[in-house]
Amino acid sequence: MDMLQVSVWRGAASGGYRTYEVPRQESQSVLDVVTYIQRSIDPTLSYRFACRVGMCGACAMTVNGVARWTCRTHVAKVAQGNAIQIAPLANLPLVKDLVTDMREFFDKWARARGQFVPSATRHEDFARVASDSPGRVAANAGIECIGCGVCYASCDVVSWNSGYLGPAALNRAWTLVNDVRDGARRERLAAVAGDAGCHACHTHLSCSERCPKNIAPTAAIAGLKRAVAIAAWKGEL
Amino acid sequence: MGAKAETWLWIAQRASAVLLAVCVLAHLLTIIYAMRHGLSGAAILERTRGNAVGLAFYSLFVLAIAVHAPIGLRTLCQEWLGWRSASLNWCMAAVAAALFAFGLRAAWAVFA
Numbered sequence: 001m002d003m004l005q006v007s008v009w010r011g012a013a014s015g016g017y018r019t020y021e022v023p024r025q026e027s028q029s030v031l032d033v034v035t036y037i038q039r040s041i042d043p044t045l046s047y048r049f050a051c052r053v054g055m056c057g058a059c060a061m062t063v064n065g066v067a068r069w070t071c072r073t074h075v076a077k078v079a080q081g082n083a084i085q086i087a088p089l090a091n092l093p094l095v096k097d098l099v100t101d102m103r104e105f106f107d108k109w110a111r112a113r114g115q116f117v118p119s120a121t122r123h124e125d126f127a128r129v130a131s132d133s134p135g136r137v138a139a140n141a142g143i144e145c146i147g148c149g150v151c152y153a154s155c156d157v158v159s160w161n162s163g164y165l166g167p168a169a170l171n172r173a174w175t176l177v178n179d180v181r182d183g184a185r186r187e188r189l190a191a192v193a194g195d196a197g198c199h200a201c202h203t204h205l206s207c208s209e210r211c212p213k214n215i216a217p218t219a220a221i222a223g224l225k226r227a228v229a230i231a232a233w234k235g236e237l
Numbered sequence: 238m239g240a241k242a243e244t245w246l247w248i249a250q251r252a253s254a255v256l257l258a259v260c261v262l263a264h265l266l267t268i269i270y271a272m273r274h275g276l277s278g279a280a281i282l283e284r285t286r287g288n289a290v291g292l293a294f295y296s297l298f299v300l301a302i303a304v305h306a307p308i309g310l311r312t313l314c315q316e317w318l319g320w321r322s323a324s325l326n327w328c329m330a331a332v333a334a335a336l337f338a339f340g341l342r343a344a345w346a347v348f349a
Contacts (some may be wrong), residue, residue, distance in 0.1 A: 051310040161318040194243035195315065226246070 002082060003076065007032055008045065009087040012094050017085070024082065030070035031059050034086060034098065047098040054212065059147025061098050062087040067153040069212045089153035105149050105166070112169040114193045116176060119183030127181045135178040142171045142220050144213050151207035151217055163196040167207035167217030170198055174220035177227055188222070189231045200223040238326065247306050253305035260298040285347040292348040299340030333348040 003026035007017045020037045031049055032054035038045040064078050064085050073117035078084060080102040120127065129136050135204050151167040158164050158236045165173075172191045176182050192198050201221045231237045238246075271281055276332050307329040314320040314329075 081272075157316075190240050193238070193240035197240070197255060199243055199247045201314075228244050229248050232241060232248065237241050 004079065005083045006037065007083070007085040008034070008037065008098070010045070010097055012096055012199065015097075017087075024075065029077045030061070030068070030073045030078065030084065033075060034061075034070060034226060045098070046096045050188040051187070055146070057146040057150075060148040060150050060153070061087055062089060062153065067150040067210055069148060069150070072212060089149055089159045089203065090153065091153050092149065097162045100149075105152055105168070108165045108174055109147075110171040111191065112165045112179050112197070113184060113188040114169060114172040115177070116179065117182055117184035119181060121225065127133040129180060133180075135180055137175060138223065139175040139178040142175045142215050142217070145171055145211075145215055146213065148212065150210050150212060151215075153208045154206040156204050156206065157200050157202055161196070161200055163198055164200050165192065167201075167221065170224060171199075171215060171217040174223050177224065186231070186236055189228050190237055192224050193232075193237065198228060201225075250308040250312060251302050253301040254296065255309075256301040257305055262295070264292065264298065269328055277339060285349075286337075288348065292344055295344035296341060299344060302340060303333045304338035306336060 004022045004024045005021050006020045009015060009019045015215055020041050022033050022036050022041075022153060025032075026141045031052060034045070034047050035049075038047065047059070049071065049167070050056040051058070052071045054069055057069065059070045062068075064069065064080065066078075067089055068078075070086075075084065086098065088094050089101045092102065092105060095101050141159060147168060149168070151171075152158055155167055156163070158166050171191055173188055177185055177188060182188075194200075199222045200220070203218055203222070205218050206219045211217065215229060230237065253342075269278075310332060311325060312330045314325055
């Protein structure tokens with residue numbers, strides 16, 4: 001039987017890689033490999049997953065240097081010969097082994113005003129938003145984000161500027177800026193402007209390249225730059 | 238620096254980039270013209286002395302550089318050196334003033 005040589009990060013920030021031998025199988029995902037190690041070789045290995053079918057975003061890790069959903073990554077696609085290296089997501093504090101602390105990532109969504117702020121009450125009629133209206137189309141482009149953190153881990157600017165809100169939070173803000181029902185546009189644009197916000201993006205496009213949902217946060221960030229500039233020009237910032 | 242000021246810096250950098258694109262192109266074409274026609278230093282000075290349009294053009298060029306370069310340099314310092322204190326803004330203001338002063342001095346030198 002073919003055996004995979006799987007190098008897995010163990011420990012916290014001061015840890016190191018440990019190599020495990022895992023039987024290679026057909027249609028094997030990287031998550032299958034990690035699960036095999038934990039259940040059959042070393043039960044002390046910590047990792048995170050939930051749905052196993054690309055819906056929850058919990059199993060994102062760095063596979064051979066690239067952030068990916070491990071459940072949707074076939075071993076055949078990434079193995080170099082019979083070798084795979086698996087590490088935790090970059091740009092996030094490490095809890096243990098392959099588990100990162102996602103708090104800062106989601107706190108940044110809140111800092112980017114990622115919460116919907118209704119402009120109407122329950123006593124008013126439903127808002128009718130035409131599916132082909134420009135705002136709806138722009139929001140649709142980014143609305144499927146499930147918060148896996150792959151874009152955040154792939155972003156060079158996050159690694160240089162720890163305060164940077166990151167692609168996912170800015171993408172979320174852009175969907176709300178385009179939501180005609182939302183009532184916090186001005187506050188949101190102020191929250192995403194500046195050195196920690198959309199203006200820090202260098203358009204490297206790593207987030208758009210690696211997003212498993214094929215979302216383009218770079219386009220959302222460019223949209224925010226335009227919207228913020230127009231708001232500043234009008235004295236609304 | 239606040240979000241509003243950062244936004245205006247971003248706008249200033251993009252606007253100066255547009256100006257620079259035009260100015261650099263005109264500057265390069267001027268150099269190519271001078272080289273192709275074998276103009277000597279004296280012949281070039283003969284054309285630039287008292288040329289108000291030339292002085293206005295290069296003053297604008299210098300202004301665009303003095304706005305554009307320090308803003309970009311400031312970002313580099315923040316990201317690569319982790320220099321984010323107020324001293325950075327003062328230092329970049331000094332860089333802008335120096336670029337503007339030395340640039341204008343050069344433009345004036347070939348005009349007067």
